[in-house]
Amino acid sequence: xxxxxxxxxxxxxxxxxxxxxxxxxxxxxxxxxxxxxxxxxxxxxxxxxxxxxxxxxxxxxxxxxxxxxxxxxxxxxxxxxxxxxxxxxxxxxxxxxxxxxxxxxxxxxxxxxxxxxxxxxxxxxxxxxxxxxxxxxxxxxxxxxxxxxxxxxxxxxxxxxxxxxxxxxxxxxxxxxxxxxxxxxxxxxxxxxxxxxxxxxxxxxxxxxxxxxxxxxxxxxxxxxxxxxxxxxxxxxxxxxxxxxxxxxxxxxxxxxxxxxxxxxxxxxxxxxxxxxxxxxxxxxxxxxxxxxxxxxxxxxxxxxxxxxxxxxxxxxxxxxxxxxxxxxxxxxxxxxxxxx
Numbered sequence: 001x002x003x004x005x006x007x008x009x010x011x012x013x014x015x016x017x018x019x020x021x022x023x024x025x026x027x028x029x030x031x032x033x034x035x036x037x038x039x040x041x042x043x044x045x046x047x048x049x050x051x052x053x054x055x056x057x058x059x060x061x062x063x064x065x066x067x068x069x070x071x072x073x074x075x076x077x078x079x080x081x082x083x084x085x086x087x088x089x090x091x092x093x094x095x096x097x098x099x100x101x102x103x104x105x106x107x108x109x110x111x112x113x114x115x116x117x118x119x120x121x122x123x124x125x126x127x128x129x130x131x132x133x134x135x136x137x138x139x140x141x142x143x144x145x146x147x148x149x150x151x152x153x154x155x156x157x158x159x160x161x162x163x164x165x166x167x168x169x170x171x172x173x174x175x176x177x178x179x180x181x182x183x184x185x186x187x188x189x190x191x192x193x194x195x196x197x198x199x200x201x202x203x204x205x206x207x208x209x210x211x212x213x214x215x216x217x218x219x220x221x222x223x224x225x226x227x228x229x230x231x232x233x234x235x236x237x238x239x240x241x242x243x244x245x246x247x248x249x250x251x252x253x254x255x256x257x258x259x260x261x262x263x264x265x266x267x268x269x270x271x272x273x274x275x276x277x278x279x280x281x282x283x284x285x286x287x288x289x290x291x292x293x294x295x296x297x298x299x300x301x302x303x304x305x306x307x308x309x310x311x312x313x314x315x316x317x318x319x320x321x322x323x324x325x326x327x328x329x330x331x332x333x334x335x336x337x338x339x340x341x
Contacts, residue, residue, distance in 0.1 A: 034267055129239075131233045229315045241305070244322065
C-alpha cells in the first residue's frame with residue numbers, strides 16, 4: 001500500500017513539474033514573440049466594414065499605421081471618414097483583391113507612403129448560401145478569387161520585404177467552414193478549405209524567416225454581414241435561417257470580442273486561433289469522427305430550404321417577418337455599428 005502511495009506521489013510530482021515546465025516555456029515564448037503595434041504598417045483587406053473595420057479601429061487606437069482596402073468607394077470613404085475622427089493614422093485604398101494588378105498597385109502605394117507592410121490581415125470575404133443545385137461554376141470561381149487567390153497575391157506582394165527584413169506577421173481569417181463543411185455553403189466551404197491548407201503550410205515554411213502566420217477559424221460572428229450575402233434557392237427562407245443563426249448569442253460571438261481575440265493572437269504570433277465554443281466542438285468532433293458530423297449534416301440538410309427557381313438576391317433584398325424579428329436584433333444592431341447598412 002505504501003509503495004503504491006509513494007509511486008502516486010512521484011507521478012504527481014512529475015506531472016506537476018512537467019506542467020510547470022510547459023507553462024514556463026509558453027510564457028517565455030509569448031514574451032519573445034510578443035509585438036506592439038505602434039508605428040507598424042498594417043494592411044487589412046475588406047477593412048471598410050464589419051470585422052475588418054473593427055480591427056482597423058482597434059489597431060489605429062494602438063498606434064498602428066493602418067491601411068484599409070475595399071472595392072466599394074462609398075463604404076471606403078465612410079470608413080476612412082470614421083477613422084479620421086480620432087482613431088489614428090490610416091490610409092484608404094480602393095482595391096479589388098481579386099485583381100492581381102490592383103493588389104500589386106496597392107502594395108506599391110503603401111511602400112511609397114510608409115516603405116513596407118509589417119502586418120497583413122487577409123479578412124475580405126463573400127458568402128453564397130443556397131442548395132447545391134442553385135450553385136453555378138461562377139459561384140465557386142468567385143469564392144476562390146476572394147478567399148484564396150486574393151490573399152495568395154497579397155501575401156506574395158508583401159513577402160519579399162518581410163523575408164528581407166526577417167520579420168513580419170500574416171493573419172489569414174478563414175472560417176469554421178475551412179474545417180467542417182456545412183450544407184448550403186459549398187462554394188464558401190471549398191474556398192475556405194483551400195486557404196486553410198495554404199495558410200497552415202505557409203506558417204511552417206516561413207518560420208525560418210521569423211515571419212509568423214496566424215490562421216483564424218471563427219464560428220459565427222455578429223458583424224452585421226448577412227445583409228450582403230448572396231442568397232439562392234428560396235431567398236427569403238435561406239436568408240431567414242442564416243440570419244437567425246448569426247444572431248443567436250450561444251452560437252455566435254460578439255464581433256468586438258472576436259476582434260480583441262484576433263489582435264491578441266496576432267500580438268503573440270499564435271499559429272492558430274479558433275473562435276467560439278461551438279466551432280471548437282465541431283472541429284474536435286469532426287477530427288475524431290468525421291462520419292458522425294456528415295451524418296448530422298444529412299439531417300440538417302433535410303430541414304433546410306430546397307430549390308424554388310434560380311434567382312439570386314442579396315440578403316437585404318430577402319427580408320421576411322422571421323429575418324426582421326426580435327431574434328435577429330443583435331445582427332441588425334451590429335450592421336448599423338459596423339457600416340453594413
